[in-house]
Amino acid sequence: MSDQKRLFLVDAYALIFRGYYAFIKNPRINSKGLDTSAIMGFMNSLLDVIKRERPDHLAVCFDKGGSVDRVEMFEAYKANRDATPEAIKIAVPYIEEILKAMHIPIMVKEGFEADDVIGTLSKQAEKEGYQTFMVTPDKDFAQLVSDNIFMYRPVFGGGYETWGIEEVKKKFEIEDPLQVIDFLGMMGDSSDNIPGLPGVGEKTAKKFIQQYGSMENLLANTHELKGKMKENIEANKELGILSKKLATIMLDVPVVFDAKDFELDEPDIAKVTEVFEDLEFRQLLVNFQKTFANENQAPSNNVISNTATPEKPKTDTIAPATKAGAGQFSLFGGDESSAETNATYGNRKTAETSPHFYQSIASGMATKLFIQNLMKQTSVCFDTETTGLNPITAELVGIAFSWEIGKGFYLPFPENREEAQALIEQLRPFFEKETIQKIGQNLKYDIKVLRKYNIAVKGPLFDTMLAHYLINPDMRHSMDVLAETYLNYSPISIESIIGKKGKNQLSMREVPLEKQTEYAAEDADITLQLKEHFEKELGEANTQKLFDEIEIPLLRVLADMELEGINLDKAFLNSLSSQLDTDIKNLETNIYKEAGEEFNIASPKQLGDILFDKLKLVDKPKKTKTGQYATGEDILSYLAKDHVIIQHILEYRGLAKLKSTYVDALPNQVEPSTGRVHTDYMQTVAATGRLSSNNPNLQNIPIRTERGRQVRKAFIPRDKNYMLLSADYSQIELRIIAALSEEDNMINAFKNGEDIHASTASKVFNVPLNEVTREQRSNAKTVNFGIIYGVSAFGLSNQTDLSRGESKELIDTYYATYPKLRKYINDQIHFAREHGYVQTVLGRRRYLNDINSRNAVVRGAAERNAVNAPIQGSAADIIKIAMIHIHNKLEASNYKTKMLLQVHDELVFDVYKPELDAIKTMVKNEMEHAYTLSVPLDVDLGVGQDWLEAH
8 A cells, every 4th residue: 555645625515515415305404493414415425535535634625706717707607507505505604613623624715616726735735745636526627637636526326436547538538637628618518607619519529639639729620620510619719718718727726735734633522523413413423423433442331221020120220431532533543531522422312321220021920010000000102122114014022111211111022923912912901091191103003013913002192203293394203313302312223233234134033132121111211201302392383283183093094094905906007017018119119210219218318418419409408417418307398399209208208107116016015914005104204294105105106197097997996895985175275275365256166166277267368257268277277276386487388388478477367366365375475484484274384494595596495385385284184184084983883994095185995885875975074074164175076996987
C-alpha cells in the first residue's frame, strides 16, 4: 500500500441535493416538524466516506454567491435552475454546525463555485505530493483527473467508484481528461444552462473530439462539415468558445491548501451528539460513533434479566458503568477517558443502563399465580412473540406483559400446538375480560395471531402506533423511533436477537429464553411508557375522539377483513397473462417500426437516444442529473398527443407494469393455508387519513384501461352460494367540497340529483342543461376534480384539448360561477398559515410545515394540500365510520356475509345469496348516513360473480 498522503475534498451541495432527493418519496420529518432529509442524506454519505477510506486529510467545499466570472461571461449561466428547496436551505446551517463540531474544515470563497475551490485545492495538493479524491457525482470534475487526482463518485444503489485517467478516457471516449472541457463545451449542459453548439449531443460531441481533438480545432475545420450541422456550428463559433470557457473549472481561486488544517481530527463528541439528538438522528448517532469507535472494545452488559417465579422476585442490579465515552475515539489516539459521551448511544438510555425487572414465568403454579395477578389489573400492555411476520401462519413463541413501568413478565409458549392451545386457554379470561384495557404497538397483528388460537381480544384498546399517527402523522411510527424520540431510550434491536436477514437468521423459538425475556418484556414495558406519554398528547392535539371512535374500532374491523381475505381466479389470470404477452409483443413491433430499429424499450437510456437523438422529437430535451435524457411518464405524457410512438411506449409500459405487478404476481400472493389473498390495510401511512393496501396493493389496480379493469375480474366469491357486492360513494369528494364551501349552486345540483359535471358545464359554458355536449361535460369534470388538487391553466390544457388561454378562461369562469368555492380555498390557506395545519370534518389534522415557505414552489404544494387534505381526509373518515357501523351490524345479526375490501370510496362484500336484499339495504343506509352533510351522500350498488361485474 502506498505511503502517499490522501486528501478527500467533498462537493457539499452535490451530496446535499443527492441526499435530499434520495428521501423525496419518504421525507424524514422529526417530531418538531423539521424536514431533515438533506442533513441525514449528506451525513450518511460523509460518514460512509470516512468509514470506507479513513482519509488522512479531509475538507468540505461549498458554493457561495455563485460564479461571478461565469455570470459576467454569460448572464443566463445557471439561470434556469429551480429554486432551492426549503428543506435544503434549512439544512445547510445544521450541516455547517456539524462539520465544525467534527473539526472538518469548510472551504468556501465568495463569488466562486465549489467546483473551482475543489479544482484549485486539488492542484495545490498535487504539487505537495498528495493524492486527491474529489467526492462528487458531477461528471464535470473529470477534467481535473490526473495521475494523483481522482473522482470518488457515489453510485446508484450504494458504494463508490473511483475514476482515474483510464476510467475518464473510457467514459468520455477521449485521449486526455482535459478534453472533457471540449466535450462539455460542445454538447452543453442543461443543468448549468451552458448552451453548447446547436444540434450537438453526446454522441456527436464524442465523434468531434475523436476527429478534431478540441473545440478550437473543430471550429477551424468547419469546412469539412456538411448541411445543417455545418451551418449551425459556423453561425455559433463564439457560442462554442464561450461554452468551453463556462465548462472550464477554475484553478486560481484565492484559497490555500494547508496540510495541517486539513488533517482529519478528533471530533467534539459532545457537540455532535447534542446536534444529532436535537435533530432526532438516533441511528445516525450510532453510525457516527461506530465510525470513530475502537471496534475492539465491546460494551458490557450491565443488566441481566431474571428467570424466576412471581412469588420469588429478584432485584436486578446494575454493574458500575464504564466511564462515558471510554474507548470510543481511539482512532485518533490520545486519552480515551476524555470523551464525554456514553459509549454506545450518547446519553440515550438502554436496557444495559436502566434499572428494570424482567422475568420469565415458569409453567405450573408460577403461571397460575401470575394469571391471578394479571386478572387484578385494569390496564395491561401485552406483546406477542411469534415465529414469523405473517400473522396467518405465525405461531406463538411467547407473550410479554407489563402494567408497571420498569417491570415486565414473559410467558414462553411450547412448540407443540395442543400444549400451546392449553396454555392460551388459561389466558382466555384475561383477553376476553371487558373491563381490562389492552395496550400494544400495532395491536392488529397481535389480534390476528390470537384469532388463530380462537382467542378474541375484548375490552378497551390503546394502540401506541395509532395514537402517534394522530399526534404526528408525518413521522415514522415504529416502536424504536418512538422510544428514542419520546423516551430517550434505544430498545434492543431484533437483529441482535435473531441475526440479520438471510439463511442464518434464527427463528425467535431458537433464541435462548433469557434473551427472549429481555427483548419481549422490554417491548411491553416501553410500549406501556409510550402509552402514558401519548395519552396526554391525544388530548392536547384534540384527536382523542378520533382515536376512540374511529381508529381503534376500525382496527378490529380491518383485522377481520384481512383474516377473511378474498378468493382469486388463478386460471383467469393465467389466460390474461397470455393475452398481455400478445399485446406487448404487438406494441414492441409497432415501436420498432416507428423507431426504425430494435432497442431495449425498458432502458431509459436507449429509449432517450432513440426519441431525442435519432427521431429528434423535441428541440431541447430535458436531461437527468446523470446526463441521460429524461423519459419519465410526465415527460412522455406531454409529448403523447403529437407522437404515435410515444403513445405506444406509454401503453407498452402500462401493460408491462400491469402484467408484472398484478397479473403474474397475484397468484403468488395467495396464502396456501387459506387459498385466498389477504391484503394488509395500514392505518398509519397516508397523512390524509386514507387507508393504504399492501401485499398486495389492491388500491392501485388501474381501472382506466380495459386491460386494467380486467384484473378485477379475477376476484371472485368464495363459492356458488355467494356473490360479490360493490358499494361505491358517488362523487363523495365533490359533495364534501360543496358542503364545506357552502357553495349554493353545487349544493342545489346535488340535492336535485343532477349530474354534477353536466350541471357545472351548463353553468360555465352558459348552455341549457339538456344541450351540454360530451366534450363540455368532460372538460367540466376535469375542472371539478382538478380544483381539489389545485389545477392550473397549464395542467388543465395538458389534460384536455383546450389551449392554455381557453383553460385559464374556463377556470376563471368556474370560480365566477362558484364564488363561495374560491372563498373557501382562500380561507383554508389562510387558516393553515395561521395555525400550521388544516383538519377534516372530524378533526383529523394535516400539518403543513411549508405553508409559509419563502420558496414559491414548496409553498404552492403546501397550499394545494391545505385545500385537498380536508376533503380527502373527510372522505376517508366518513367511509371508516361506515365500515365500523356495517361491521357491527354484520356481527350483531350473525350474517354469513363478510366485508372483504376497501378501495378508497368503495367497499366490497362477499354476500351470502339469501342475505343479498337485506345486505344491500343495510349497506346503502349505513354508508349514506355515516355522516350528515348539507348535501346528501349517494351510494351506487352493484352485484356480480366477480369484482369487475359488481363494480
